[in-house]
Amino acid sequence: MNETHRPLQDLLYEQVARIGKALSSPKRLEILDLLAQGEKSVERLAEETGIDIKLASAHLRVLKEGRLVMTRRQGRFIFYRLSGQDVASLSVKVRSVAEQHLLELRAALEQMSGDIGALDPRNRADLLAQARRGEVVVIDVRPAEEYQTAHLPFARSLPLAEIESRLAELPMDREIVAYCRGPFCVLSDEAVAMLRCLGFRARKLGDGVSEWQAAGLPLEFPATTSATDISYVSR
Amino acid sequence: MNETHRPLQDLLYEQVARIGKALSSPKRLEILDLLAQGEKSVERLAEETGIDIKLASAHLRVLKEGRLVMTRRQGRFIFYRLSGQDVASLSVKVRSVAEQHLLELRAALEQMSGDIGALDPRNRADLLAQARRGEVVVIDVRPAEEYQTAHLPFARSLPLAEIESRLAELPMDREIVAYCRGPFCVLSDEAVAMLRCLGFRARKLGDGVSEWQAAGLPLEFPATTSATDISYVSR
DNA sequence: TCTGCTTTCTAATAATCGTTAGAGTGTGTT
DNA sequence: AACACACTCTAACGATTATTAGAAAGCAGA
Numbered sequence: 001m002n003e004t005h006r007p008l009q010d011l012l013y014e015q016v017a018r019i020g021k022a023l024s025s026p027k028r029l030e031i032l033d034l035l036a037q038g039e040k041s042v043e044r045l046a047e048e049t050g051i052d053i054k055l056a057s058a059h060l061r062v063l064k065e066g067r068l069v070m071t072r073r074q075g076r077f078i079f080y081r082l083s084g085q086d087v088a089s090l091s092v093k094v095r096s097v098a099e100q101h102l103l104e105l106r107a108a109l110e111q112m113s114g115d116i117g118a119l120d121p122r123n124r125a126d127l128l129a130q131a132r133r134g135e136v137v138v139i140d141v142r143p144a145e146e147y148q149t150a151h152l153p154f155a156r157s158l159p160l161a162e163i164e165s166r167l168a169e170l171p172m173d174r175e176i177v178a179y180c181r182g183p184f185c186v187l188s189d190e191a192v193a194m195l196r197c198l199g200f201r202a203r204k205l206g207d208g209v210s211e212w213q214a215a216g217l218p219l220e221f222p223a224t225t226s227a228t229d230i231s232y233v234s235r
Numbered sequence: 236m237n238e239t240h241r242p243l244q245d246l247l248y249e250q251v252a253r254i255g256k257a258l259s260s261p262k263r264l265e266i267l268d269l270l271a272q273g274e275k276s277v278e279r280l281a282e283e284t285g286i287d288i289k290l291a292s293a294h295l296r297v298l299k300e301g302r303l304v305m306t307r308r309q310g311r312f313i314f315y316r317l318s319g320q321d322v323a324s325l326s327v328k329v330r331s332v333a334e335q336h337l338l339e340l341r342a343a344l345e346q347m348s349g350d351i352g353a354l355d356p357r358n359r360a361d362l363l364a365q366a367r368r369g370e371v372v373v374i375d376v377r378p379a380e381e382y383q384t385a386h387l388p389f390a391r392s393l394p395l396a397e398i399e400s401r402l403a404e405l406p407m408d409r410e411i412v413a414y415c416r417g418p419f420c421v422l423s424d425e426a427v428a429m430l431r432c433l434g435f436r437a438r439k440l441g442d443g444v445s446e447w448q449a450a451g452l453p454l455e456f457p458a459t460t461s462a463t464d465i466s467y468v469s470r
Numbered sequence: 471t472c473t474g475c476t477t478t479c480t481a482a483t484a485a486t487c488g489t490t491a492g493a494g495t496g497t498g499t500t
Numbered sequence: 501a502a503c504a505c506a507c508t509c510t511a512a513c514g515a516t517t518a519t520t521a522g523a524a525a526g527c528a529g530a
Contacts, residue, residue: 005421006285008343008347008421009265009419009421010261011343012340012343012344012347012419013261013262013264013265013419014261015333015337015339015340015343016261016264016329016330016333016340017258017259017260017261017264018333018337019258019329019332019333019337020255020256020257020258020259020260020264020329021255021259021517022255023252023254023255023258023259024252024255024256024258024259025252025255025517025518026245026248026249026251026252027248028255029248029251029252029255030244030248041476041477042476042477042478043476043477050241051519052519052520053476053477054477054478054519054520054521055518055519055520057476057477057478057479058478058518058519059518061478061479062517066336066337067336067337068332068336073526073527075476075527075528076474076475076476076477076526076527076528077475077476077477077527078476078477078478083336084332084335084336086331086332086335087332087336089328090328090329090332093324093325093328094251094254094255094325095251096321097254097303097319097321097322097325098250098251098253098254100319100321101301101302101303101318101319101322102250102253102254102301102302104250105247105250105251108243108246108247108250109247112243112247184244184247184248186240186243186244256487260487260488262488276506276507277506277507277508278506278507286489287489287490288506288507289489289490289491289507289508290488290489290490292506292507292508292509293488293489293508294488296508296509297487308496308497310497310498310506311496311497311498311504311505311506311507312497312505312506312507313506313507313508
């Protein structure tokens with residue numbers, strides 16, 4: 001009954017395992033989440049993840065060996081980007097399976113943003129409708145260039161660092177919904193905490209653009225402003 | 236700008252990496268594919284994957300630590316099963332990303348079943364319609380108990396080992412479509428080769444039940460025949 | 471050409487993982 | 501109770517991997 005197919009089958013699964021290997025390190029998962037917001041240099045990735053540049057480079061090499069990322073050289077910098085939309089949705093899928101089955105993760109997530117009034121992800125469509133009617137104001141608190149790459153419909157860009165100086169743009173009479181890079185990103189938590197302190201009604205949306213897109217909802221892609229822009233996310 | 240959130244964020248990604256770790260070994264991926272066909276004992280998994288029972292047990296422990304599988308004891312045997320439908324669809328997703336980006340894998344896959352007349356996965360719906368109208372005969376060449384757990388609509392169970400003795404059940408005037416556990420499984424390749432040798436018109440469908448289900452198409456779940464049956468796939 | 475900057479490559483060490491063997495656990499059978 | 505069986509746990513080995521430091525490669529600007 002057992003066959004001569006072992007070596008070939010082993011070879012197939014070995015290839016798939018390259019993907020799994022790329023997903024098996026916390027820092028690499030974090031890098032993938034960052035790259036889902038748009039292309040970034042090694043330096044930038046190292047800074048955002050809090051690791052040494054050399055180590056970031058090593059992790060990126062593993063991701064590249066699994067063909068999950070691609071590079072582009074511009075002057076002295078090398079920009080990494082995801083090699084496709086499917087990579088972003090894979091990363092969302094892995095996280096959702098983790099949330100489903102790992103109680104430790106659920107506990108940590110609730111501790112992180114349970115008190116900040118996170119929206120139930122089941123009524124994303126409701127939120128979209130409310131935003132369309134102007135009943136809530138959705139703000140994107142990521143850095144401006146990430147908003148530029150892709151953002152939720154009806155969302156305004158209001159990077160965390162600029163909130164304090166741009167409070168006049170925000171309404172007191174309506175609820176403000178803040179989102180950032182995804183459920184593990186703390187930018188929106190900080191924004192909500194700050195806004196509440198200042199008397200605004202604010203809630204967090206745990207989604208990032210990848211989660212939103214994976215849920216089958218539409219994104220907005222601002223017109224590319226320069227020739228060097230890569231709009232790989234935009235199909 | 237950089238925060239005190241590192242330790243918490245690291246903890247979150249560490250949890251997700253447990254899933255990645257579980258997916259980073261070829262043998263574990265193969266085990267997941269087998270478990271997607273229904274629960275199996277350690278002995279059975281070791282035999283099907285061609286590894287030692289002790290090694291299979293070790294791999295299963297890793298999968299269990301990532302909460303991707305669960306166990307049930309029945310007498311002297313311990314049966315493993317996937318801990319949810321999402322695990323099967325994750326495994327499909329990982330494989331599809333691998334196929335998309337790893338040229339080596341594509342090449343190996345084509346070499347494996349290019350000459351066997353694999354169906355284009357894009358017309359799954361067509362196949363379903365043809366099968367409904369009786370224009371093609373779909374056979375499930377997996378072991379009978381796997382068919383019993385879940386199978387494609389309109390498919391007949393015809394395990395590879397029984398084909399030779401049950402040729403009378405197959406039509407000469409219509410095309411036969413054989414499927415098995417998935418794109419990496421060789422049962423359907425062998426079935427197609429054998430049938431063609433005998434003068435039948437036969438083609439392979441690369442899908443298994445997980446791929447079929449992940450494509451949004453319906454499955455059939457035969458009525459459970461005994462109280463010990465676990466129909467975890469069947470929701 | 472020289473210098474500075476970003477990133478990769480190489481080498482080295484500590485930590486982790488895959489794999490095997492042997493002992494141990496829980497279960498059914500005699 | 502004694503035994504056989506299926507499986508897990510522990511220990512140990514070599515093989516990978518993570519991480520760090522130092523050297524080197526590629527590019528821009530003077």
